[in-house]
Amino acid sequence: MGKKLKSNIRNFCIIAHIDHGKSTLADRLIEMTGQVSEREMQDQLLDSMDLERERGITIKLTPVRMFYKASDGVEYTFNLIDTPGHVDFSYEVSRSLAACEGAILVVDATQGVQAQTLANVYLAVDNDLEILPVINKIDLASADPDGVKAEIEDVIGIDCSLAPLISAKVGLNVGEVLEKIVELLPPPEDLDDKPLQALIFDSYYDNFKGVICFVRLKAGTVKAGDRIKTFRSDKQFEVTEVGVFSPQPTPKSELTSGEVGYIAASIKSVQDTAVGDTITLVSNPAENPLPGYKKALPVVFSGIYPLDGSKFNDLKDALMKLQLNDAALTFEAENSMALGFGFRCGFLGLLHMEIIQQRIEREFDIEIITTAPSVSYKVHLTDGSVAEVENPSRLPDISTIDYMEEPIILANIYSPPEYLGPIMELCQEKRGVFIDMTYLEEKRVRLQYKLPLNEIIFDFFDGLKSRTRGYASFDYEITGYEKSDLVKLDMYLNGEVCDALAIIVHREKAYARGRAIAEKLKEVIPRQMFEIPIQAAVGGKIIARETVKALRKDVLAKCYGGDITRKKKLLEAQKEGKKRMRKLGTVEIPSEAFMSILKIDSE
Amino acid sequence: MAGIYIHVPFCASKCSYCDFASFPKETGKAEAYFACLYREMRSRFAALKDKTFDTVYFGGGTPSFVDAKYVLGAMRLIKECAKLTENAEITLEVNPGTLDKGKLKIYREAGINRFSLGLQSADDKTLKRIGRIHDAKDYLNACAMLKGFNLSADVMIGLYDQTTEDVKNSIDLALSGGVKHISLYALKAEPGTPIYTDYLNGELLSDDEVADLYDYAVGYLKQKGLDRYEVSNFAVKGFESKHNLNYWMRGEYIGFGVAASSFIDGRRFTNVFSIDEYVHLLLNNKYPEASGEVIEGEDAKFEFVMLALRTTFGVDLDKYRSAFGSEFTSDFADAIKSTEKYLDISKERVKIKDEYLYVQNEILMYYLK
Known part of the structure; x- marks a missing residue:
């Protein structure tokens, strides 16, 4: 006993399977606590990236501060830290969990507990978080709230007797969630008089203010003018601004223990304030950092090459910018005979890979060729x-x-x-x-x-x-x-090995895979002026062969009334298509060939 | 060399593969159309006083479908307003089902000396299936009527389940009519045409099958004394189409009527597609151009090469030099090097080897900058 509490603060996150309504519930909570005017309110406020909205998934975590006047008459401050729902991003989940005392578990009343929910709930339990179960989508005809409650109790082992039954979409019983947050989730400890310990759980780079660190203050206070340092770096910085997210960054005179907010200190490099590190004051440093979390290690790797070789530096810039707020992305330059200069990139998983690829193409407008993903052996x-x-x-x-x-x-x-x-x-x-x-x-x-x-x-x-x-x-x-027992499967096109098509495969699978890839390449490589043998080989021994037959007819039949312009336009279009090709010796390979070898029917 | 092209956008009914400017339902507009066509001709020729023309070509549509007086009118106007050489090649496209003695008399009067007959196939069932209004017998009757004229026939390959035997029959029938020139076109199913559905359903021949028929036809025509002089054109020596050769040699030509293209003084332009729009523009004293551009520099050089490589004569190095004041072999040195195994290179000319003429787009890619 004797713990002083910040009894009017609640820090929590929402855990849910994709589509179970996490973002919708977050939107309702924000709306009901009046943080956003109706005009600003757009669906799924927390998912700020276009890609997130489009795919209906959360990739990055975003904190939001809300004020709620509860039925006990007290006004509470809620800090909601959103969490991504996909398995690839469990690393980000663990980061946001470390900044919270509680978690709302949203479960779809029609679908029950899903795999990803479980993984994240266990993470939350490991982090000593209090769990508030919420049954969502009870307005749907197929909803089975009692069954789902029983399932949660059975599978996860948490009491569901007090779980609010809601529909975030139509706004049913959402008020009850707000009350239960106050009632069931624990407030943070008041450690204002202790030395500063601020956990960096995310960061991004602002062109004017430098690196903005998203922090959860466990102990102490911090304000503009304070000199700060982190545990992992020797550098010192002077705080230029502190503030909270409501949901836009809003400056504040001071952050105190238990609060969630941001610190700006004209920090130029993201490396100086690594996510997971602890910020403390130079004048009155804490003795120890907060426990960080397991650094996310990339597990899936693929080569990313600019379609237009001259865009190599643009691609490098894009990857560096993406890495600023996606610490899990790794890359290093590599050189391929078939593809030229590019990068070997590491990702948390296939979805992460796909998202990075799409962000490069959309946000940076660079067309890329990606090779089939590999793992680290x-x-x-x-x-x-x-x-x-x-x-x-x-x-x-x-x-x-x-x-x-x-x-x-x-x-x-x-x-x-x-x-x-x-x-x-x-x-x-x-x-x-x-x-x-x-x-x-x-x-x-x-x-x-x-x-x-x-x-x-x-x-x-x-x-x-x-x-x-x-x-x-x-x-x-x-x-x-x-x-x-692994072997390297090489692909030869017209007698030349194509490095970008090589894969590592189990010996027993090499034959089938080699044959399947050869067949697939035969499909995607257009016929050219000469016959192109496609061979799969293990250790120099050919195990499969296909042939792309030579082109027989591609001429334009007739120029009616001498319409030469039209004919030339057709040739120009054909030439434009060639730009999407890579050349290996004399063979032209369409850029999609490098990924297509993955999309092989396993039948 | 310079040519005149006149487009007649009328026909009895549209063939299932046709996506050209031809409007069977608008035949009633012929009177207004030709009035405007004459207007366009007068106006253009007034500005082309210094040109001498060597060929006239009536294409369509079906030029033989409309009243022959319109053809006569156009020819009278040419003779009145333009310089036409003494022995000009004057061609009229004919649908074998539309010719009669009355029309022929007027064509003769108009000075037509070459007829291009749209036979397409010797197989009546196929003709019916693709929407032709004539049969094989009509073709022979038309040829009999046209005896003594310089004749050409169009034959199609790539039709449904066509075999080399079918192609042989079509060529045999065409030649039995006395033609000295055959245009052998591969069917191309264009989106929006009825035959496109058949194409999507896989009822037409594949490119490989078409290539087989083509190779067969090239051989068979040669055996019959007709040499290929351009991708799709075959003739007994001396009977090549001057009008078409002018296109491939990047010669000048003026086109009249809807959708007609022209190439005059370094500028290419194409007329509007619709009859109403065409008539409207001319009645308002405007040229009916839909689009146009001046071709110069690298573009002009590429055009020259692209067109010349369609022929079995290839790029004439002297002609290239006198056209551009530079050497083909240095302007396109890299392209020639990359494609030399597909080329026959001599001191006078560079041409695509016979066996690669049908896959020349791939080769041209190297020349397009």
């Missing part, structure tokens, strides 16, 4: 050293390799029982090892499989979706590395 060499290989074409010479290890995941697959057969078959094909099967309820089963990550990045999602008509969901965590 540990290659044990005969001299005893270990190389990490993320780019298949960089695999050391086979004679120098002792053995190789590949990353392994533990996958949780949730599905109605009628699809168990097809799912098991799929996991089997993907070299999965069965771990466990649990009936969560009569109509929902959780299957656990150990699977190699390199099988997951190769059309596992699509396979799962098509075999279960979209009913199954899945998440995974990386559990470690295991020794595996």
Whole structure:
């Protein structure tokens, strides 16, 4: 006992599966606490990136401050820190959880607990957060609030007797959520008189103010004029502005313990204020930093190349800017014979990869070619050293390799029982090892499989979706590395090896995969003036061959009435199409070929 | 060399593959159309006093479908307003189902000396299927009527389940009519035409199958004494179409009527597509141009090459030099180097090897900057 509390502050986040209504609930809460005028209110306020709104997903976390006058007559300050819902972004989730005392768990009354919900709830529980369950979408005819409550109690083990039953969409019972936040979620501790400890949970770069750090003050206070430093860097900065998000950044004279806000201090480099680091005062430093969190490590890698080779520096700028507020993105320059100069980029997962690719194309207007994703392999060499290989074409010479290890995941697959057969078959094909099967309820089963990550990045999602008509969901965590019999599969076009098409694959799969890729390439490579053999090879031995036949007819038949302009325009259009091609020797390869080798029917 | 093209946008009914300016339902507008066509001709010729023309070509549509007096009128006007060489090649496109003795008499009077007959196929079922209004017998009757004239026939390849046997029959029939020139066009299904549906349904031949028929036809025509002189054109020596050759040699031509294109004094322009718009513009004393551009510099050079490479004569190095004052082999040195295995290069000319003439777009890509 004896803890002083900031009893009128509540810091919380919302955990939900995609589509279960997290952003809609957040919008309602903001609307009901009057933080945003109706005019400013647009759907899904927190999802500020175009891409987020479009896809209906949250990628970045955004904090918002709200004021709520509760039925006890006291005005409370709520800090809502939004969390991304997708498995790729669980790293960001852990960051926002560390800044909160409580979490609202939103569950769709028609769908129940989904895989991703579970993963994030466990994260929250691990972070000692109090969980407030909320059953959403009860206005829908198929809603089964009692069933879902029972499921939450069963599966997650939290009491649902007080869970508000709401419809965020129509605004039903949302007020009850506000009351329950006050009632059930704990306030932060009052540690104003202790030395400053401010956890950086995100940051972005502002052209005028420098790096803006999103912080949660655990202890102490901070105001403009204070000299600050972080634990991981020696540099000192003078605070130029502190403030809160309501939801736009709004300056404030001081931030005190328990509060969520931002600190600007003319910091030029994001590296000086790493996310997860703790800010303290120079004059009265805290003894220890707050526990940071596990740094997100990229697990999926792919090459990104500018379509127009002269845009290499633009692409580099774009990646650097994206990295500013996406610490999980990594990149380093690489050079491919087929694609020229580009970058090997690391991502948290396939969705993360796809989003970065789209942001480069849309926000920076650079057309890119991406290679098939790879994972990071540990290659044990005969001299005893270990190389990490993320780019298949960089695999050391086979004679120098002792053995190789590949990353392994533990996958949780949730599905109605009628699809168990097809799912098991799929996991089997993907070299999965069965771990466990649990009936969560009569109509929902959780299957656990150990699977190699390199099988997951190769059309596992699509396979799962098509075999279960979209009913199954899945998440995974990386559990470690295991020794595996892997080989490099090379693709030869017209007798020349194409480095950008190389993949690393399990020996037993090499033949089928090589044949499938050769067939796919035959489809996507247009016919040219000469016959093009496509060969797949392992260790120099050809294992599959296809042929793109030579072009026989492409001439324009007739120029009616001498309309030469039209003919020339057609040729110009054809020439424009060629710009999307890469040349390997004399062979032209369309840019989509490099990714298309992933989209192979596993049938 | 300079040519005159006159477009007749009328026909009895539209063939299923046709996407040209031809309007069977607007035949009633012929009187107004030709009045305006004459107006356009007078006005253009007044500004082209210094040009001498070597060819006249009536294309369509079906020029033989409308009253022959319109053709006669146009020819009288040309003779009155323009310089036409003594032995000019004057061609009229004819649909075999539309010719009669009365019309022929007037064509003779007009000075038409070459007829291009749209045969397309010797197979009556196929003709019906693609919407032709004539049959094989009509073709022979028309040829009989036209005996003594310089004749050409159009034959199509790529029609439905056409075989080399069908192509042979069509060529045989065409030649039996006494033609010394054959245009062998591969069907191209254009979006918006009825045949496009068949194309989408995969009922037409594939490019490879068309290429097989084409290769066969090239060989068979050669055997019959007709050499290929351009991608789609074959003739007994001396019977090449001067009017078409002028296009490939980047010669000048003036086109009259809807959708007609012209190339005069370095400028290319094309007339409006619709008859109403055409008539309206001319009645308001405006030229009926829809678009136009001056072609110069690199563009002009590329055009020259693009057109010349369609022919079996290829790029004439002397002609190129006198047209541009520079050397083809240095202007396009890189392109020539990249494509040399597809070319026949001599001191006088550079041409595409026979076996690659049908895939020349790929080659041209290197020449397009």
